[in-house]
Amino acid sequence: MKGLKFLLFLFIIGILIVLFLMPFYYSDINTLIRDVNEGQRTFSSVWTDFKGYFKHADGWNLLGFMFLAASIMIMHGIVDYLVLHRLDKFYKGKFFWDGFMWFVRRQLSLIITMIFFMFIANLMVDFYSNIRIASETEEIVEGKYSILLLGTNKFLQDGVSENVYFTNRINAVVELYQAGLITEILISGDNSKKDYNEPLDMKRGLMRKGIPASIIKLDFAGFRTLDSIVRSKKLVGRKSLLVVSQGFHLQRALFLSWYFGVDAIGYEAKGNMNFSMFIREHLAVPKMLLDIMVLNTQPTYGSTGVRRKLNFGQKDVVLVSFILIYFGIAFYVSYDAFDFGKKSQGNDKAPSIPVKPKAPKAKRKPQQKRKITRSKSKKG
DSSP states (O other): OHHHHHHHHHHHHHHHHHHHHGGGSOSSHHHHHHHHHTTSOOHHHHHHHHHHTTTTOOHHHHHHHHHHHHHHHHHHHHHHHHTGGGGGGGOOSOHHHHHHHHHHHHHHHHHHHHHHHHHHHHHHHHHHHGGGEESSGGGSOSSOEEEEEEOOOSBOTTSSSBOHHHHHHHHHHHHHHHTTOEEEEEEEOBOOBTTBOHHHHHHHHHHHTTOOGGGEEEETBOOSHHHHHHHHHHHTOSSOEEEEEEHHHHHHHHHHHHHTTOOEEEEEESOOOOHHHHHHHHHHHHHHHHIIIIIOOOOSSSOOOOOOOOOOSHHHHHHHHHHHHHHHHHHHHHHGGGOOSOGGGTTTSOOOOOOOOOOOOOOOOOOOOOOOOOOOOOOO
C-alpha cells in the first residue's frame, strides 16, 4: 500500500509539471483543442512536442527539477494541513465513500497547490523586475542605450482593428528617442508566416514617427520572449539594454535577462491587461521557470551557450547535498497528506493494550431508619 501511495504521489507531481508544460506552444487550452479539431495538430504531434521539451535537459536541470518538485511538495503539505484536513469529518468508514472523498481531496489539493505555486512564482519575478522598470524618461539615468523593442501584432485578430499595445510600444520608443537616450534599436518579433511580420510593421511605424532607419535592426526570429532576450546578446552584445514593452510583459523579459546575463532595465509602454491576458500572463511565469530551471529551453535559432557540466567538486557536492536534504524534508512533510481515510479515527495509531474492566461494585441497600418511640413511664 505504501508503494502504491508513493507512485500516486509521483504521478500527481508529474501532473503539475505536465499542466505547466502544455501551454508552451499554445496560449491557452482552447487553442490546443481548436487546432486538434481543425486537423492542424494531432495527439501524436502534441506528444512529440512534449518529448522534445526535454531534449536539452542536463544535470543542472535535474537539480532544478528536484528543487521545484520539493517546493511544490511542501506547498501541498501546507495546503493539506491548513485547509483540507477539514474534510476529515465527511469520512464514514465505508470503503467506496472514503475512496471518493480521498479522490476529491487530492484534486482540491492539486488545484490549490497550483494556484499557490503560481502566486509564489509571480511574486518572486515581480519583486525582482518591478524595481527595474521605468514609466517616465526622467526615471532613467542619462546615457545611451541599445533598445530592444519586443514585437506584437499590428492589428487585433479581426485583422482590421488597431492593437493599442503595438501603438503604445511605438510611442514609448519615440519618447526615448526624443529624450536622447537611444543609440540603436533592435526590433525582435515573429515572422513565422509569409503575411505576418511583426519587426517590419514596427519598423515602418517608427519611421513614420521620424526615427531614422539607419539605427534600426530587425530580428525576425523573436518567436518568444526567451528567444528575443537570448538572441539580443549576439545581435546587440552585452551593452546596456533598455527593453520596451508593456509592464506585465517586461517582468518576464527582465527576469530572463538577469538569468541569461544581459544587463537590462525596462521602459513601460502604456497598456493594461484584460482578464484573459491576466490569466495567461500569470500562467506564463511558472512556464518560464520551467523553461530555464528544468528544460534548458533553447531559442528556435541560436543557443543559450555552453553550460558548465555538473561535477563532484566541493561547491557542487555542497549544492547537491542541500537540495537532497530539502527534497527529503519536502517528501516527509507532504507524504502524510496521502493517507487514506480519516486520521482522527485512529487508523494510523498503534493499537492500545486491552485493560480488563473492573467488576461493578455491588449496590448497597439503603438503611431503613429505625422508628424511635418513647416509652410512657408508669405513674407511680
